[in-house]
Amino acid sequence: MKKLINDPRRVVEEAVAGFEAAHGDVVAVSHDPIYITRKDAPKQGKVALVSGGGSGHEPLHGGFVGFGMLDAAVPGPVFTSPTPDPILAATKAVDGGAGVLHIVKNYTGDVLNFETAADLAAADGIDVQTVIVDDDVAVKDSLYTAGRRGVAGTVLVEKIAGAAAERGDDLAAVAAIATRVNAVTRSMGVALTPCVVPHAGEPSFILADDEIEIGIGIHGEPGRERIKIEPADAIVDRILAPIVDDLPFASGDRVLLFVNGLGGTPQVELYIVFRRAAEALAERGITVSRTLVGNFVTSLEMQGMSITVMKLDDELEQLWDAPVETAALRWGR
Amino acid sequence: MTLNTDWAVRWIKGSAAVVSEHRVELITLDREIGDGDHGENLDRGFSAVLPKLDDLPADATPGDALKLVATTLISTVGGAAGPLYGTAYLKAAGAVAGHAELDGEAVVAMLTAARDGIVLRGKAEAGDKTMVDAWTPAVDAASSALADGLGEAAILDAAATAAEAGARATEPLVARKGRASYLGERAIGHRDPGAQSSALLLRVAADAAAGV
Numbered sequence: 001m002k003k004l005i006n007d008p009r010r011v012v013e014e015a016v017a018g019f020e021a022a023h024g025d026v027v028a029v030s031h032d033p034i035y036i037t038r039k040d041a042p043k044q045g046k047v048a049l050v051s052g053g054g055s056g057h058e059p060l061h062g063g064f065v066g067f068g069m070l071d072a073a074v075p076g077p078v079f080t081s082p083t084p085d086p087i088l089a090a091t092k093a094v095d096g097g098a099g100v101l102h103i104v105k106n107y108t109g110d111v112l113n114f115e116t117a118a119d120l121a122a123a124d125g126i127d128v129q130t131v132i133v134d135d136d137v138a139v140k141d142s143l144y145t146a147g148r149r150g151v152a153g154t155v156l157v158e159k160i161a162g163a164a165a166e167r168g169d170d171l172a173a174v175a176a177i178a179t180r181v182n183a184v185t186r187s188m189g190v191a192l193t194p195c196v197v198p199h200a201g202e203p204s205f206i207l208a209d210d211e212i213e214i215g216i217g218i219h220g221e222p223g224r225e226r227i228k229i230e231p232a233d234a235i236v237d238r239i240l241a242p243i244v245d246d247l248p249f250a251s252g253d254r255v256l257l258f259v260n261g262l263g264g265t266p267q268v269e270l271y272i273v274f275r276r277a278a279e280a281l282a283e284r285g286i287t288v289s290r291t292l293v294g295n296f297v298t299s300l301e302m303q304g305m306s307i308t309v310m311k312l313d314d315e316l317e318q319l320w321d322a323p324v325e326t327a328a329l330r331w332g333r
Numbered sequence: 334m335t336l337n338t339d340w341a342v343r344w345i346k347g348s349a350a351v352v353s354e355h356r357v358e359l360i361t362l363d364r365e366i367g368d369g370d371h372g373e374n375l376d377r378g379f380s381a382v383l384p385k386l387d388d389l390p391a392d393a394t395p396g397d398a399l400k401l402v403a404t405t406l407i408s409t410v411g412g413a414a415g416p417l418y419g420t421a422y423l424k425a426a427g428a429v430a431g432h433a434e435l436d437g438e439a440v441v442a443m444l445t446a447a448r449d450g451i452v453l454r455g456k457a458e459a460g461d462k463t464m465v466d467a468w469t470p471a472v473d474a475a476s477s478a479l480a481d482g483l484g485e486a487a488i489l490d491a492a493a494t495a496a497e498a499g500a501r502a503t504e505p506l507v508a509r510k511g512r513a514s515y516l517g518e519r520a521i522g523h524r525d526p527g528a529q530s531s532a533l534l535l536r537v538a539a540d541a542a543a544g545v
Contacts, residue, residue, distance in 0.1 A: 076411050080370045083415055085408045108511045112416035112454060116407065145514040200360070200369050219368050221515045 001196045001203075008198040012055045012075055019062055023327040026066040030093070033086035036062045037072045041094040047165040047174045048072070048094040051103040051158060052087060053110050054079040056197070057218055060154065060297045063328030069162035070103075070326070078197050078300075079219045081109035087117035091126060099127035099171035103158055103178060105150025106134040107219075129171055131178040133157050135187045135308065137246045138215025138223040149217050152260040152297040152308045153185040156320075159329065163322035177319070181310065186246050188239040189306030191216035192229070193264060195299050214238060218262070218299045232269065236276040236307065243309050244284060251285030256292065256320065258308040263298035265305055270294065277307055290320055296328065334544045336435035336485050341395035342386055345402055347537040349379035355533055362526035366513040370412055371526040378410035378418070394433055399426035399443075413511060414527060417451050417464060424450030437479045440488050441472070448472045455510060462508035462520065467531035470495035489539035496535045500528040 005011055013034065020029035020036075028039050035052075042048065051061045052074030061073035071094035076082035091100050100121065104114045111132065118128040135153030139145060161178035169177065191213045194203040204220035207213060212235070215223020230238070249255060259274045261267070270293050278288050289312055297306070310316070323332030334340065352359075352375045359372030382405045389398060399422050407419030428446035429439050448468040457463040474495035478488040503525040508514045513525070 077370070077374075079368050080374060080411045081413075081415075083408050083411045107413075108455070109412040109415075112413055113411065116416050116419075139515055146510055146512065149515070197369060199373060200364065202364075204364065204369060217515065219512075221368070221512060222519065 001201060003196070003198060005198055008201070011198050012077055015055070015058070016062070016075065019327070026325055026327060027062070030089065033089050035072055035074045035086050035090035035093070036065050037090065037094055038066050038070070041071050042096040043071070044096045045098050046096050047098045047169065047171045048096055048100045049103060049158065049162055049165055049174070050074065050087070050091050050094060050100055051154070052076065052082050052090070052114075053105050053107070054081055054219070056195075056300045057297050059295075059328035061158070064155065064158050064326050066324070066326035067333065068166050068322055068324035068326075069158055069329065078199070081107065081113045084113050084117035084120060087114055088120045091117060091121045091128065092124065095126050099129065101161065101165070101171060101174050101178065102128060102130040103154065103161065104130055104132050105154055106132050106147050107149065108146050127171060129175040131157065131161070131175055131182065133182050135182060135185045136189075136217065137186050137242050138188050138217070149221070151187045151189060151218050152258060152306045153182065153187045153310070155292075155296050156185055156256065156258065156308065156310050157181045159324060160316060160319045162324070163319040166322065181316065184247065184311040184316075185308060186243045187306050187308040188243050189216045189218070189223070189262065189304060190214050190235055190239055191220070191262065191299075191302055191304035193303040194220055195263070195302040197300070212304075216262075216302075216304060218297060220299060220302065232272045233276040236273055237280060239307055240277055240280050243307060244281075244286070247311060249284070249286055249309060249311060254287045254289040254312045254317075255281065256290035256310040256312055257281065257288045258292040258310070260297050260306045260308060261295035262302040262304040262306065263295060264301045264303035267294070270305055273305055273307070281309070290317065334486060334542055336395065336440065336542055337433060338389070338393050338395050338398055340541050341398040342389070343541040344538045345382060345386060345398060347541055348534050349383050351533050351537050352376050352379045352530065355530075359526050359530055362524055362529055366508065366516055366520045366523045367526060368512055371414060371530065374410045374412050374414055375418075375530055378406045378415065381405050381409040394429070394431065395435060396426040396430045396432065399429070413455070414530075417455050417527070420450040420454045421447040435485060437483070437485050437488050440485050441475045441479050444468075444472050444475050444492055457510040460506065461510045462503045462506040462513060462525045462528075463510050464525070464527035464531045466503045466506075466525065467496040467499040467528040467535070470499040471535055486539065486542040489535070489542045493532065493535040493539040496532040500524060500532040503528045
């Protein structure tokens, strides 16, 4: 497997060093332990937002650190949650006295490590609340699984909660907005090829040349079913239906439509997907009033994409439109 | 052989060796039904414990050694295994705090506290295809061995044997916790990597007590 790496054990630290060199205008980087903060942290009196998780999903989460979004991101090893130490250090570094919100994707490791870090931060007198993101409709949410996974919807939670914190909301209000975004957001993905974790050196799963995995997770976890490849429109219809039915989204709704690349799919294909997804929503009487297209929550070099739909209201639209200045999202400033 | 701090240190050093030796096996088990990092993460964690053993004071108790393992695993392992094993060792250390040597009752208390810690953090129950499926039979077997009047080494041996059987018994199960739970029936036929590493670590504890 060919990769642009020097040493599989130094992937995260070298990538973070490059990120610092490229985006020093908006972020500062701690190298031991590894975490990324906005350059002007801590912002006194502002609720701070901290997220993190395994590396390999870039630009998530470091690319969303900056004005109007995250105050800190804690990258773990590839596809492995960071330990509580760097999460605690990042939490302390960005706490401006108004409390800290942890935004955590729903994976057992991430939840346990953030929970431990939050306990330790509380012992140090920092007010921490946690919002778990679980927007992936591919997974059954029942007593019999670890629950739905957090996937691309995480970006929307981070953007909107970040805007709420920037306008001066207190910790409870920011946590409530983040929870509300998660509650109105649904996603599902599809993989055309697997990805290769650098230190494993082998594909995380095998797909035949003509097979795709419907409902793929962002670490290559299996989804609902494995089928033969179909035209893009058919694939979009196949994953959009469970998304729309789940909330459910209904005629007359205004939504944000987010087509996310998993890393190895060209932009031109993402727009082919977006075209059909927008058309299919219009057929259901759903208005697409905000959009996002690109590689934002990736799975290394995996080919594939996910579709995320968020139900909007006036406040969520305002917070989405609010200025943001991060490595991966910038507008209005 | 007495279960003193020397025993605890032998257990810990043996754990680092056995995890390193079984690293690829654990990675492979985890790749089949999880995300393939269990062997890598646990190896990183126990490797980080080794140099710290030299810093243990001369009057350190077995509980002190276990606490050192706990804090190191929590800060180095990551994933789900870091907090789960970290909590297990932390609770185990608490259960035997102040003992210079562990008798049979202390061994059972230590194993029970470790298992309870894993259940508390991970909220898994027996039969969910997790570490708990190795630890609960181990605790039950250790309690029976204590009730039968067996010595410390035999109690640990009974626990390890039960954990090994428990790990094997995860193979036909559908996972209800952790990343394997997303697989549904596709997890059937695969052994849980956390149950397997638990069995390996308990076997080392018994070997260290038997002087192997």
